[in-house]
Amino acid sequence: MSTTRIPPEHLGTALEQPVRDHLSLTGKARVLDLTRTERGFATETYLFDVEDESGRTPLVMRRPPDMSLFPDYDLLRQVLVMRRLADTALPVPTVSWLERGDNPLGSPYFVMNRLAGKAPSDFPSYHTAGNYFEATPGQRARMWWGCVETIAEVNQLDWRALRLDFLAYPQHGAGVIEQGVNYLEAALRWACEGDPPETYRRAIAHLRDNLYEPDQPCLCWGDARMSNILYDNDFQVSGVLDWEIAHLGAPESDLGWLLFLDWACSEYEGHAPLPGTPTRAETIAYYEKRTGHEVHNLEYQEIFSAALLSIPLLRMTHRVQLPPEMDITGFCTARIEQLVGRGGRAGE
Structure with missing residues (x-):
């Protein structure tokens, strides 16, 4: 099991086996088009697709940044909030799994579904773009x-x-x-x-x-x-x-x-x-x-x-x-x- 934090350019490959395992997909499933979003900075957020025989599934992966920006940062906290809001009327993402121990990505992370829609611009601000x-x-x-x-x-x-x-x-x-x-x-x-x-x-x-x-x-x-x-x-x-x-x-x-x-x-x-x-x-x-x-x-x-x-x-x-x-x-x-x-x- 890797203990080295995987750089962004290798995340797609490192994610493929965990995706297959957690989503019960075959060995033919592939992670495609993994890109980091420019939104936010307290958490690294990556968008990617999983392709298998049934088609493409859009997903999101989040992990802590290299340098912690809050003293009590904890992925479990935000995952629990989303899971406990799942039965409310709020349209929150569904978390597929959370990994906090040793794993092929070399850092804690979680994967959730990608909701449809578009957010207003962050940088530059939504009043200008x-x-x-x-x-x-x-x-x-x-x-x-x-x-x-x-x-x-x-x-x-x-x-x-x-x-x-x-x-x-x-x-x-x-x-x-x-x-x-x-x-x-x-x-x-x-x-x-x-x-x-x-x-x-x-x-x-x-x-x-x-x-x-x-x-x-x-x-x-x-x-x-x-x-x-x-x-x-x-x-x-x-x-x-x-x-x-x-x-x-x-x-x-x-x-x-x-x-x-x-x-x-x-x-x-x-x-x-x-x-x-x-x-x-x-x-x-x-x-x-x-x-x-x-x-x-x-x-x-x-x-x-x-x-x-x-x-x-x-x-x-x-x-x-x-x-x-x-x-x-x-x-x-x-x-x-x-x-x-x-x-x-x-x-x-």
Whole structure:
């Protein structure tokens, strides 16, 4: 059994026997067209087809990157989330198998089915390229509301009945907000191998000074953004992706993540959102009507989101020793400074 991490150019060959074994295919089955996607960076994601006598089956393989970007990264966590969401109305991928021990790929990995649909562009942002950019204003609104509807549906699931209590961090505190802030501080120190930059120390201080606890902690998707939604040809949601940072938190958490990242790929880049994109106020109102939950502490959650997203970026900056002019955390830093400077008010 190999203990050497297989490079991308050899993954297709290394995957063939595990695919045959786990999917009960013959020795004639072949892995074809394996390519790494450009989406995301906390997990390596590869698309490939399996061809046998019955035709082609599109699949996805995910494995950790060479350098861990989160201190508690665990493939099992995201696999369990997807498996326990399988019986809900959410269109999540079906995991075929997870390998955590010694195996021919030389690293943990899992394989899942590939859902149909197309996600909005990540880099460059969906406001400047891709299917959201190319859509009409009406179609963009449909895509946006589909994302907000997905967030609302996730937040209203019964996480206890789904046995998702393992997503809590009891070792970091009593309530879900306190747990999140304590985890965030520890993870930032881990990423920087010491004290994080001053802006992030201010963010932690602000979050601690304004701790609160939601009346009803809920399941949070974590990476709740347009680019993690697959849309069909009618611009309806056909897939919900990327559950690495799913957690238990406040209902505003996912909404804050969505709005922070939409700000980052529009206003922060120096241009307005595309026509048809609902406003911040409209988005909050829709979420409140859909869930029956009055939104509070939204900007608090945006500060938390910006600091959380900075963890892998600071980790890369520190470990790769990027030059000062390559500030990949700029949008996170800018949003924190903007919101902490005015007190991190609840959303208007």
